[in-house]
Amino acid sequence: MLTKASAELTLFDTLSRLSFARAAKLLGAEGSRLIMTGGKHDIDIASQVEFDQQRFRLAINGSAVTLALSPTARDRLEWHCNTCDAPCEHAGAAFSLILEEKLALGLAGAPPERVPVEALADDALVAQAIAERQERARNEKMRVRSLQPQQIWTDYTLTNAASGKSYRVALRGWQPGESYCSCPDFRKNTLGTCKHILHVLEKVRRRFTESARNRPYRQRQICDPGMRRRPPAVLLRRGGEGGALFLHHPEGGQRPGETQRGAHLRPDRRRQFLRRA
Structure with missing residues (x-):
């Protein structure tokens, strides 16, 4: 050559x-x-x-x-x-x-002959679009890091070796529409998948056992459902301008220690404080 x-x-x-x-x-x-x-x-x-x-x-x-x-x-x-x-x-x-986007720009070799888009039915058009992304998922080099390496259905960070760009993939299942990616293509292509999701799916397919692959994703309960029904706390000031801050709970008034905890918060931290209340 x-x-x-x-x-x-x-x-x-x-x-x-x-x-x-x-x-x-x-x-x-x-x-x-x-x-x-x-x-x-x-x-x-x-x-x-x-x-x-x-x-x-x-x-x-x-x-x-x-x-x-x-x-x-x-x-x-x-x-x-x-x-x-x-x-x-x-x-x-x-x-x-x-x-x-070297492949999309024609910089990564001549693309294979394809049927013109105008001649394709809707199902065939979707299949072709997914096939193009599968090809890119196979050919492009990406580094994959798992948030929980022992779990198949978890969040992953993908970094493109050529561009250095990173995206987050929330892997939740094998079918289009079950997972999420932060890349622009996923947001706008309406396919429910992208090359990053497909790349991760292929990686976990090879890594995990059949039993793990067949186990469906289950959303975890991260808080007591009863807590969601409690009316939100309100941050109030005692004694006018310069007074101590305290949290007022409609159901139970002020909680012990909350005057001291709230009084020393910077303004930019108060919103976070209320969210935890």
Whole structure:
């Protein structure tokens, strides 16, 4: 297999080889943080991205970030944001999108031949969309960390090895709609699944026994149901401005020790204090 010289690489070649570390260097000292922060934006590729052999352009929040080849730029790749003079979150979002969505952008090899969307029935369209995400779940490298390693139905953190972006997966069952992911695709695709959920499902399928896999998720009772019926406490002040704070319970008045506990709370802590009451 012949390898192109650096000067012969096209924009597609350059972006397809882009790594998280290299992208972070292009953005300077704050590069890693900007990519992670920019990755939180929900971006629609079809309406916000223009991509051809000459340039990659992302429209985001009134700004436009452009990436193009330049013989004088570092690694021959130059980026520009039309509203910012320094490395910014907009540029971070552009690099994050490229790192995370190489398959969708056509940077991860030629996709297989597919039946045109217009020719598919609803069920076939859903099946194709899930198959695309299954393919990405298999091919993309992700690090998985379990909140409770001995439990199959628990929360997981997935980190994409290419982009560095992390998402939370709440795994609750095998069927679409039973689990949750914090990624933008899950929020908007209406499939009830995404590549992150599918990736975790495949990992736990190999790790856990058949008995554990067949055991359904059961929601735990985390508090006494009777406590939910108790009217909420109210934070009051005794003696006007500057007086001690205390909790008034409609059913039982002030509880022992609550004057002292409430009196020394900072304003930003009082809301949390009331929630625990």
